[in-house]
Amino acid sequence: MTHAGPKIGAAAGALLLILIARHPANATLPPSSIAAPLGADAANPAAERTCLTTAIYYESAHEPEAGQEAVARVILNRTRQRDYPATICGVVWQGHARATGCQFSFTCDGSLRRRPVADLWDKAEQVARRMLALDRQGQGAEAEPLLNYHADYVAPGWRLGLMRKQKIGRHIFYARKAEGRAATRDMPTADAAAPPVAEPSIWGINLAAAASDRQAIGGGKGL
Template identity: 40%
Template sequence: MNVRLKWLGSAALVLALAGTATAETSVSRSNNPTQQLGSLIGAEQRALNNIPEDMLIAMRPKEAPLRVKYDGAWVSGQPKATGGEQFACLAQALYFEARGETIKGQFAVAEVILNRVDSQRYPNSVCGVVQQGAERRNGCQFSYICDGRPDTIKEKRAYARVAKIARAMIDGAPRALTGGATHFHTTNIFPRWARVFPKTAKIGSHLFYRQPS
């Protein structure tokens, strides 16, 4: 299908989201089909200008999954990682929860966080997932949020590494390590929920579980 026609197929949704009046595009006093098409395209472009960037990104055709290698050489070869608020939340969570793990273990923890973002049982953003329960004493889902210590990043090289992993995961790296896990814990503890949740993987010092549906 022609790329322009694909975008025209999205135009109705865009116009509805932007609140554009349908009378402007659905009624034409001309029998010239070129003029009618031009009117529609012009209205589409005006509507696109009013749509937030993140929504436009979601409308773009999906690209092939990012190919990754779970080793230090691959991570070191990636460019310096930067990003917005959601990237920062994921990088920080990986730093405090998994900086001592292997590369594969750090990717696995990132999978858990993003699996929660995709689940209707949890907040629909990375920051929301990571910070969930912070308002309640002992209610945090991630221990570093409520441990009472300042979240100071002292190991710059370790942070640079997990930041690249966070960037890769946000950019579409496959989640192929944990079998859809939504929970994990270290091997030196055994929380009550681990008795009933299906275990999906063991990577490094972490055990991973999927919340029953």
């Protein structure tokens, strides 16, 4: 007769200790499912943090921290541009309901079927919190804001109309040339108490206008 019980118990205990070490009690765990928030829910702070975390994770989970911060900067910078949605969730999920034209490919290419790895999600969430805090303090404004990027193994044609700024990890980031800069949206100051007001979002509203404005900047690995 064999007695496998103690060995199995020891192995399970060791695995539990590893999981506890990797995922402390205060770590942020991934949601069980991820989908675009609806209506006014897209503008509340918790939803915006989740949207930013989601984009950081699916776009740059394995990138250096500086690369994750740059992805977050692109999203936050777009909320200030009049030709993008005014909310973080609106920017992240822009065009996701169309067959083509999603701004961030993970929102329409099936990537969301892969549940995030817990420790990588927690890291992305920490980056999102930090970047949101800096943005609220008014430290996000840039004279030549990063608005686009693509992976270094592709060469989209739209990059020729932009100004290359920096390469971080596998991503190359761009700003608009002076002649191509659109009007910026007036943003609240760091001391403003009023909550953000969402513009008509992309979920079933004004999709044609969004599409015509963004034809030159497609989804996929080019943002």
